[in-house]
Amino acid sequence: MTGSLDKTQIPAMIGKTHTIDWEETGMDDASKTPAPGENARLLQRQPERLHHYAFVVRDQEANRQFFEDVLGIPLVATWCEKGHHRILGREIEFCHTFFAVGDGSALAFFQYADDDAYEQLKCQRASRGQHISFKVDQTTFDEIQQRLNAAGVASRVIDHGYCKSVYAESPDDLTVEFTIDPPHVDKIDAWQRGIAHAELARWMNGDRKTNNEERPAQ
Ligand SMILES: [Fe+2]
Secondary structure (H helix, E strand, O other): OOOOOOHHHHHHHHHHHOOOOHHHHOOOHHHOOOOOOOOOOOOOOOOOOOOEEEEEOOOHHHHHHHHHHHOOOOEEEEEEEEEEEOOOOEEEEEEEEEEEOOOOOEEEEEEEOOHHHHHHHOOOOOOOOOEEEEEOOHHHHHHHHHHHHHOOOOEEEEEOOOOEEEEEEOOOOOEEEEEEOOOOHHHHHHHHHHHHHHHHHHHHOOOOOOOOOOOOOO
């Protein structure tokens, strides 16, 4: 093998030696400096899927109404518990709910019986960038928009080019995103996997040139 390293070989090589054997690659001296990410030690098996994403809420029933009644995402588990909280340093009572999505993963929520616990443990300014996003098809995307409109919940749509999303805020200010992949998502994915490390290094080094040619003109 000469020239650029075939990345499909990297996991197998790393699995054997934990480092890339440059002699084995047949690459010349000038090529021996690994590109960012090329000698990353990856998991033997990637995590299967999201298990759950957890968020603190003030009122589980208000939260349930948003996720189940408005958005149509089912409540599938409610754990009622007491336990010592390591941050608060005392025993608290809490209710932990799970709302299922199609791949078996879940959105999870905590409500603490004690309002003081909520104030101390809630996410601060959750909507300022933090959000969770779900992949949907066009039918579900349209239904989500209709549900939000029917419930009078404010929403917004952004076409990022590599995906198109509708956003809304839960009663506790968690931004929830539902997004559709474009038809050529496989082509986009392959292109990005090839440039992701180099583009990250470029941006971190101060070169802020945009690379999203997929995003429609504003
Ligand atoms: Fe997002």
